[in-house]
Amino acid sequence: MGKRKRAADPIHIDPKPTSTQLRNGTSTTKRVKTGFPRPVTIQIIAGSYERVLHGISATITVDKEGKDQRHEAVEFADTFLLNAHGSAIRCLALSPPSKQNRVTLASGGSDQTINLYQLSAEASTGVRNRGPTLPSLAGRKIVENPKNRELGSLQHHAANVNALKFPTRSKLLSAADDNTIAVARTRDWTILSTIKIPIPKAHGRPSGDTAPLGGTPAGVNDFAIHPSMKLMVSVSKGEKCMRLWNLVTGKKAGVLNFEKLLLQAVGEGRWGRGEGLHVEWDTLGEEFVVGFEKGAVVFGLDSKPKGIVKPSPTSKIHQIHYVDGGIDEQSHAKILVVSTEDGRVIFFSTKSDDSGKIASSDENRHIPVYPVVGEVGGDAESFRSRIKDFEMLSAPGSKSALLSPLIVTASSEGSIVLWSLDLEASLKQLSSRMHPVEPSKGTNGHSVGPYAPTTSPQIGQLLGRYETGNRITCLKAFIMSEAVDEDDTSLAMLGDDEDANGHLEVTSDDSSY
DSSP, X not given: OOOOOOOOOOOOOOSSOOSOEEETTTEEEOOBOOOOSSOEEEEEEEEETTSEEEEEEEEEEEEEOSSSOEEEEEEEEEEEEXXXXXXXEEEEEEOOOOTTSEEEEXXXXXXXXXXXXXXXXXXXXXXXTTOOOBOOTTOOOBOOOTTOEEEEEEOOOSSOEEEEEEEETTEEEEEETTSEEEEEETTTTEEEEEEEOOXXXXXXXXXXXXXXXXXXXXXXXXXXXXXXXXXXXXXETTOSEEEEEETTTTEEEEEXXXXXXXXXXXXXXXXXXXXXXXXXXXXXXXXXXXXXXSOXXXXXXXXXXXXXXXXXXXXXXXXXXXXXXXXXXSOEEEEEEEEETTSEEEEEEOOGGGOEEEEOSSTTOEEEEXXXXXXXXXXXXXXXXXXXXXXXXXXXXXXXXXXXXXEEEEETTSEEEEEEEOHHHHHHTTGGGEEEOOGGGOSTTOEEOSEEEOOOOBOEEEEEEXXXXXXXXXXXEEEOBOOXXXXXXXXXXXXXXXXXXXXXXXXXOOTTO
């Protein structure tokens, strides 16, 4: 007598949007109306003070309620959980995907080590189809991807690793507190070159916790590479300047000091450190931003300040990123995003047409101030924990990050929050929120120019929230592609860009290095 096949249990989805729901005691989801064309899976990687490297997948499922009504819900699952370093993890970096949909993940920590991993950019079948998951004592959903594996580690630095960047799939750049920036080749992980930054001299100021007895703070805080791959900007501890580097020759191209009036305009007073903490190029390579503790300055290609960015009310800045806002060739919006100590992610428009003016004590000099497009989180959304890092993502098929954008934020309390944004509508309403301001109403002794934004509207919709239980220090995320059938991938186990050991071959023009 043959066995009867048991019918699969149908998956029931409540068609009506509900309030915030608790799932497995670790995550909350909320159905909101957005505009994603199909289900999306996001791979999130978070590093923490507890030395844990946590991989999480967030699947946004579409629930249709009719012809024009759509609602999305987020389902979280753990993909990997590693005790990666011997001390706190300080930075992460993701390489561009290969032809085989594989991404290289690099993590740097206070143990002077860079760990390397290979992640699959294809969504796991269990995540897409809500298939069977692994048992968990913590009650969390676990979906492992068998294509993820560890590659090894690099130990060429002699101090804390502060920044990691993949300018191309064939190169990895790393900066540390030993005042060096190293260039490694991903094919065999050989160190090709090491850029040495001069150690700053002490100027009668107290030394920090990174300096030896009687010394001065030293180390590279951050660096940014121009899209042409020929120029790099770096900022270091104990220096009130930024350094330009020629990546073709590997030599210094110049040193630009921060003027006293410029530092005062961004909140670096008499007792401020005055050193750059973050640096970032825009997607077109037309400008770059240097972030300080309570503000940021936007510089042009001529290295002259174009404008300043300051959160209001004043708050410490933890991370800075540019958003590619090119909707079409005629109108190209430039969006600068910063995360703050008080739990906000603020969006500024750095387009020259949108800037007001702030005049310093010298009446002949004017520094534009950029308006606020909107913000996410803060007291309005009951998010008051500092946001250590965030990642901007665009929905699949979108020509611009302004169309159906996503943002993933990570707080130091261990919360990972997924938001859906409406930047395009906020940019259109920006001009209506500008109003004349009297010069006498300026702050910090500066007179305010003709226009300034009146309010900072909330432009985000909460999609889901996940509690990791760790104090997060850094975050990376990317949108995963559709899974490919095994019959299609069995023809070539090794791609054109990999050798028998799984190392990436150089396929791009790397003459700049």
